[in-house]
Amino acid sequence: MSRRQILDAVVVGAGPVGAALALALARDGFEVALVEARAPKPWRAEDEVDPRVVALAPDARDLLDDLDVWTSIAERRAGAYRHMRVWDALAPGELHFDAAERGAAALGWIVENRLIQDALWRACAAGASAVALDREDRAATYSGRIFESRRAAGDVRVHCPAEVVEIENGDEAVVATLDDGTRLRAALLVAAEGAESSLRGRLGIAFGGRDYGQRAVVAHVATERPHESTAWQRFQPGGPLAFLPLADGRCSIVWSLPDAEAARVLALDDAAFRAELGCAFDFRLGAITAATPRLAFPLRLRLAERYVDGRCALVGDAAHVVHPLAGQGMNLGFRDVACLRRVLREARERGDDHGAAPILRRYERERRSENTLAARGLDAIERVFGTDIGPVAALRGAALAAVDRFGPIKHWFANRAAGR
Numbered sequence: 362m363s364r365r366q367i368l369d370a371v372v373v374g375a376g377p378v379g380a381a382l383a384l385a386l387a388r389d390g391f392e393v394a395l396v397e398a399r400a401p402k403p404w405r406a407e408d409e410v411d412p413r414v415v416a417l418a419p420d421a422r423d424l425l426d427d428l429d430v431w432t433s434i435a436e437r438r439a440g441a442y443r444h445m446r447v448w449d450a451l452a453p454g455e456l457h458f459d460a461a462e463r464g465a466a467a468l469g470w471i472v473e474n475r476l477i478q479d480a481l482w483r484a485c486a487a488g489a490s491a492v493a494l495d496r497e498d499r500a501a502t503y504s505g506r507i508f509e510s511r512r513a514a515g516d517v518r519v520h521c522p523a524e525v526v527e528i529e530n531g532d533e534a535v536v537a538t539l540d541d542g543t544r545l546r547a548a549l550l551v552a553a554e555g556a557e558s559s560l561r562g563r564l565g566i567a568f569g570g571r572d573y574g575q576r577a578v579v580a581h582v583a584t585e586r587p588h589e590s591t592a593w594q595r596f597q598p599g600g601p602l603a604f605l606p607l608a609d610g611r612c613s614i615v616w617s618l619p620d621a622e623a624a625r626v627l628a629l630d631d632a633a634f635r636a637e638l639g640c641a642f643d644f645r646l647g648a649i650t651a652a653t654p655r656l657a658f659p660l661r662l663r664l665a666e667r668y669v670d671g672r673c674a675l676v677g678d679a680a681h682v683v684h685p686l687a688g689q690g691m692n693l694g695f696r697d698v699a700c701l702r703r704v705l706r707e708a709r710e711r712g713d714d715h716g717a718a719p720i721l722r723r724y725e726r727e728r729r730s731e732n733t734l735a736a737r738g739l740d741a742i743e744r745v746f747g748t749d750i751g752p753v754a755a756l757r758g759a760a761l762a763a764v765d766r767f768g769p770i771k772h773w774f775a776n777r778a779a780g781r
């Protein structure tokens with residue numbers, strides 16, 4: 362195969378981050394293949410809201426808008442939040458962000474993971490196999506290799522279900538062999554398979570950090586009073602409790618608790634759970650009147666020691682896993698996408714080999730420092746707010762109140778959260 366016949370990029374993992382990257386590169390005229398192990402379950406309006414939701418920052422929304430998928434997400438189900446209130450269980454003082462103060466319509470949007478992935482997945486597959494997609498929709502599954510199909514300009518070649526069983530990370534190209542024997546030869550391979558990335562291990566990249574000894578209990582709840590389009594967060598010694606406003610008027614909760622406490626809360630009956638949750642939330646929205654079944658996710662900090670190996674790069678949770686207390690994980694992943702996209706585009710404009718390691722290291726330099734800073738910052742917040750030592754609690758209450766009153770610092774925090 363000649364140099365010109367190879368793909369520009371292979372992206373492995375079609376979660377929100379990988380699918381967004383594949384689509385972005387295809388839109389920029391790169392020839393892209395996307396490999397996904399498990400066909401995502403289609404999003405349907407009549408289904409219960411997916412238990413996993415994320416708070417999307419404005420720059421993440423901008424990326425999705427640029428990829429022409431935001432309108433479809435917003436029209437289907439996205440809850441804008443205009444306020445954010447953060448307070449401490451052990452000290453007075455509250456931090457309040459208001460979109461109006463920033464001249465913005467919203468501080469962010471609460472969206473189901475599955476809906477984001479669905480919109481991106483449809484867009485990736487759109488030009489390739491729309492008829493098959495409709496047929497599969499009716500069967501409520503996207504499964505089968507139907508997406509390995511012809512390619513029009515701007516399309517992504519989707520291989521699903523498929524996994525990479527071997528990589529040859531060469532000087533001229535990287536060759537990924539799939540479990541069905543297909544060999545994909547490309548200038549660049551990007552691992553976007555999430556926290557359990559097997560390619561990261563295959564490339565010998567260490568992934569270190571710490572376990573928080575906590576689990577995030579998630580559920581959707583109805584409350585006595587309306588959520589006021591506000592993202593609420595109460596810090597407690599065991600971990601933070603967030604109430605995120607859903608488009609249907611309910612709240613999605615993310616309750617970080619020590620492992621044993623999480624196990625106990627998961628085992629409570631519905632009435633006891635609602636009573637404890639209302640109490641843990643200071644009854645800020647009155648009683649909890651209904652709750653969906655609970656799920657729990659272990660919380661960890663993990664950082665890849667490097668993001669690049671030869672012609673391979675890591676993005677999203679494959680590169681970094683952070684505490685969800687500020688709702689940053691996917692937002693950081695989308696910032697990886699925006700950065701890698703820009704670096705590759707600039708390389709092509711200069712006529713450089715966009716998959717060469719020196720090019721990929723530009724991406725690594727920019728994103729690894731930013732993600733590490735974010736992860737360490739969140740880790741520090743978790744440590745400071747996770748203690749019930751009296752003087753520390755008093756200090757952090759005072760700090761919240763001070764940040765709330767001091768415009769420039771507050772503005773800085775708001776900008777960081779918004780990705781500006």
Ligand SMILES: Cc1cc2nc3c(=O)[nH]c(=O)nc-3n(C[C@H](O)[C@H](O)[C@H](O)COP(=O)(O)OP(=O)(O)OC[C@H]3O[C@@H](n4cnc5c(N)ncnc54)[C@H](O)[C@@H]3O)c2cc1C
Pocket residue numbers: 373374375376377378379396397398399414415416417474523524525553554555556557558559560577579615658676677678679685687688689690691692693694
């Ligand atoms: C409780 C909780 C709350 C959170 N809240 C927020 C929030 O408010 N805001 C925010 O920004 N982030 C939040 N996050 C983090 C966010 O969910 C993740 O950062 C995000 O889902 C990572 O996306 P990803 O595409 O990198 O990985 P994933 O979503 O894990 O996707 C990986 C994809 O790769 C596929 N795959 C895996 N292995 C292979 C393989 N070998 N071959 C091919 N494909 C493979 C998988 O099937 C999947 O489709 C939260 C996380 C938790 C646990």
